[in-house]
Amino acid sequence: IIWYVLFHVLLFISVLSLSSVHGQVSYSIPEEMVKGSLVGNIAQDLGLDIKRLKSGKARIYTGDSAEYIELNKERGVLLIKDKIDREALCGPTTPCALHFQIILENPMEFYTVTVEIIDTNDNPPIFERSEMKFEISESAIAGARFVLDRAIDDDVGVNGLQSYSLKPTDNFVLKSQSRSNGVTNVEMVLQKPLDREKQEQISLILTAVDGGEPQLSGTMQILITVLDINDNAPVCAQAEYKARISEVAPKGTVLTTVSASDTDEGSNGRISYSIPKSGAARLFEVNKDNGVVNLVGFMDYEKTKHYQIDIEARDQGGLADNCKVIIEVTDINDNPLSITSVYQM
Template structure:
């Protein structure tokens, strides 16, 4: 930003009247020797005084900010103000070399990994280095990796057999691009020389070496020893050691002896600047076969900083009748060795509820870089103890999602396919920057679906739902049995009535007139076997239209 440009309205933000700024002779108190902003009392505005270079001010630290205080007199007051510097994409990724030279044996097996130099981009966030590409890809394919700090580096993987007799040399171009708008990029040539056969590559004794060193250790201090072996005999079994993908800061601090593998300190450490370094190791035989490992060095804090007392303001003369509590001076004390990290990060979103499940829906047509959701967390500590980083701890498919180290954004890293399961579960770890660091975890449910019913069918298999469904099934069956019983009963009654009426019609015939019975004075059993004393005859009288049988 150019000098004179508006930064912020401190009068409005602090709830102060512009007249108070003038009458109180408001001024800025800045610890840094360089003053980047100045105060316009008449408007209550902070404006740019000198050009601000975020990379020069903060390096790779994000967020980048500096603090100042606004001091008022009559009465004496002060207000703390923090100004955050936002990054712009003013740097392109740059490789330290113009050409990478590799010597690879023609007997190297498919799948062998070759480490490539890392590009540097001082910008942060999306403006920093985002990805690599390699062309052509006839014999080699590119593999991208990320370190724990979020920085990315590239590896070249052999995907087809080399034949020295057909082609003894290969030329490729490695390109690094950032995520800014407009996008910036840098390139380096990769020259591969194919060597005759060598059977075995060096193998490190450990996949990860860990060491610690006090921040006040002298130059030349031995930090650790690393070892790799090669099963080949004689000259082919010789191993040399080196660092790869090492940044400029670490390159001035550490050295590895190529023959012995001893790692020593060559610079001055400062725990308050960096408290951990991760270095990539390479063991190489005379024919170009390599093995890879890494070394993690923890810097141990020592009490090497004295408290700094700053007299912000002194009111001068004190009247003899001044009441107790009158402000005489403003003093600030700071000690870089005492930052206590006693609070773990708290996840605000997504909310973790006991019974219900919240799922982020991602359409199957989603492209690479699709924003799934964002994990939001806070840490009530201050300073570097409140700086948060986000990492993907577990995932149903690690090749499908990634988490932004500093912003917590979950994005897709490849195209979603029909083969991907609908239900995806991610576990994200949020860590602060304290020592020791504290962390919190959050589970994120993701549904790869184009319709809501697909989501429901995948996210309803929970215990309380199962119990509810079991009870519901029982009552539905009971109701079905009751209805079926009533139906059968009614059906039997109806059939019985029908049969009764049919038999009646068969007995008396069909008539539109009512049947008029005639009861004679005596009845008798026609067979003479009843209880009557004599045998009698009886007659049946019918109506005129009765049917004769």
């Protein structure tokens, strides 16, 4: 097997030594173009004759990547072979591009082609659940904060999530805070005291909007039950916790323990810990009683090197505080070297 690999490597090097990269060209196309759509006139852009494409048995080489683009040698053009979903191809990574080569024989020639996939506004912001429920004491003071679920928008740039709004605003205002990693945390802040005797149930609508044309949006209902007398909110012992975990750590690995205190007695002083719904919530869980944070999914350093999760400490009366846990994923050498050979029989 070793001699077989060495043979192909040497053959690949010898082919490269007898050939050269003769040119390169770049295109930009929107995602979701239908099959057969024109990407570009590759023959014209590279200065190639169509006869040369045919005699040289021109073909596309993508390595191990899927082929989304095909070459029509009769017309000398590149066409869409399979509809491209930018979000499926690249996720949040920008720019998103396909890289491949046009190879011709007799003599061997290489041409490098890059096709950038431009995002279209084909995904609205969405909330993972349709409603959130809060139980808030009428004794909650102005400035009390309540963490809300973030919306998720698979689009990027201006087509991605841009802002939130909360209506009506009789008792609460919305506060957004952008973090260094680009994630925006959303909180509902009490600005006017609640009066259970006047209004026991409150219904609000949280709306998330993107910046595309046309503008798309998603909504979540917030249902609030006003409770009597709970005059102390939980207080987290730390605003921020840090943890480090190997990308091969097994499920059940303990990352850290968060804690909060509440000076109230009975049910009003009993604290439950939870992770608001988010993309990272499926990888981690917190014990609702003791605040121990465990791994419940699988890490992949090559995909994500850092995670930030919000932990909410809520008492039985509906008051809450929150802290964040910043998790660093350490790399393990789990990706073998990949060697691709191109040779001419």
